[in-house]
Amino acid sequence: MNRRQSLGTLAALLGGPTVAASARAATPPRRYGHLLAVGGAEDRERDRLILRRFIELSGGPQARLLVLTVASSDPAASWEGYRRVFEALGAQRVEPLDLREPAQANDPAVVDRILDADGIYLSGGDQRRLMGVLWESAAARALHLAFHVRGCCIGGTSAGAAALSRQMLAIGEPALRPYRDAVSLDIGLGLLASAIIDQHFNERHRLARLLSALALRPDLLGVGIDEDTALLIERGRSVEVLGNGAVTLVDARQMRTNVREADPEQPLQMLDVRLHLLPAGTRYEVVDLDPRVPAPPPALRQALELLVRPGPIRG
């Protein structure tokens, strides 16, 4: 089966809930999919390490790249900024994809473009705008297939990073301390099944709002990504931090909290929350451990397993 046939099979499969198994059977993965969750304000002027890596993970200068500007309030400006930097980095085939209405996200031509891409980069803006257009659309299902089946690299910065997870931080006021009403959760793209991502993390002092989300959903791993910093997740395998800041993992699975009884505006009690601070340069294998790479300590490994675990393909 050649590549066009494989894509045809995928496109035909986009309607039903049994997509996952059938698509996996029809098209064995060419490679592992990568997620590149960027904390916003990634460097576009100097070493451009994160965007350079995105091109490389997508397959290099000839890779077909899409810049998805749906989250942006000014998609033309957002595209122009990325066009310039991707072209400066040698990408030969980069195109914009903007959608303003849910109907556009069900257009078969849009689905085809997503399934044709080797790398898809979700711009910043507002994750609610992004999900308002993509929610339960054929385009969202195509993103899943591209990632899970074709091994397409999916990057997202700021709002684009927040939307990668299944549970998404939709609204969060700046909070000094965690409290129950500090955040609203909503449904994101679901490419990460067991985590919740926040961005501009240390720059905007967002630990309290991420903790507020975890008080409600302690089963999820909290992931705080700094500006000009990226968390690179190789599905099922490894985790790496790129850029200039750090990624903060917040594991509240052992936590004891009073969130159910507390006044919604009062500071929460949260006992036994575990933090892991991973500066840029950190890399861990989570399965198939490479003996040359230091193994993560047990508490961290349990957290990383939540990150690399492949979620269900949403059909």
Place this chain on the structure above:
Amino acid sequence: MNRRQSLGTLAALLGGPTVAASARAATPPRRYGHLLAVGGAEDRERDRLILRRFIELSGGPQARLLVLTVASSDPAASWEGYRRVFEALGAQRVEPLDLREPAQANDPAVVDRILDADGIYLSGGDQRRLMGVLWESAAARALHLAFHVRGCCIGGTSAGAAALSRQMLAIGEPALRPYRDAVSLDIGLGLLASAIIDQHFNERHRLARLLSALALRPDLLGVGIDEDTALLIERGRSVEVLGNGAVTLVDARQMRTNVREADPEQPLQMLDVRLHLLPAGTRYEVVDLDPRVPAPPPALRQALELLVRPGPIRG
């Protein structure tokens, strides 16, 4: 032995390193000493909960209170502010004690005043100024005896709270992420042996600087106290949080870090750091557990044991 004789015995004991055992033998504790570590900006206008509790713990309206303004750059103004609020709260016998030079801190009259006090409140300002005057002085030793032997209540706000511990955060730049050179530690009063206190904690986003300190001293419990919030420690027994914010305990004793190898300006790796967020209203018994008070979960109890553990009396 009446009270004056007991104080005479204590004063006579102030010189030597064997003070602890002898003083304990000579003067069995009348009551447990309380430490009230305040995160700065405690309310002086409305309910004045924290300062009201300080008076009560010192023995009520007739208690002899000293306001120690050594940390302040304007001790007269600092005293005037506290005089007004303590008198408004009904305290009948409140006096200032200011020292500008180390020599004054060895004046026997100063020692007598400290040993006579039922409550001593350390003002804010700069903890380095405070320790520059009190370091290894007879006044510092008298504070220990007053606390450990006489059960004097010792409160400290902001710089006065920072100085309560043995290892003191002397200088700390605002830091987005922990790094090795973010803080300088120095010697504090040592009334808390196994903790390190930071204040204005969430208001000034100081988790990163407290983590920087703990990367160097993971054996100590990090204690971050919010403004208008106090951590009340009953020596050997219990812990309570008062006021309007929260106390954040940071336990890095299980941590793995790269602090020894890391570049001094680079973000640190810190794995498996445990956080406990205790909002105002929290109270835990640590020993002699009262069955009516909920027991802390094991990880928190281990942290609280570091707080209530009586340190050595420094002679």
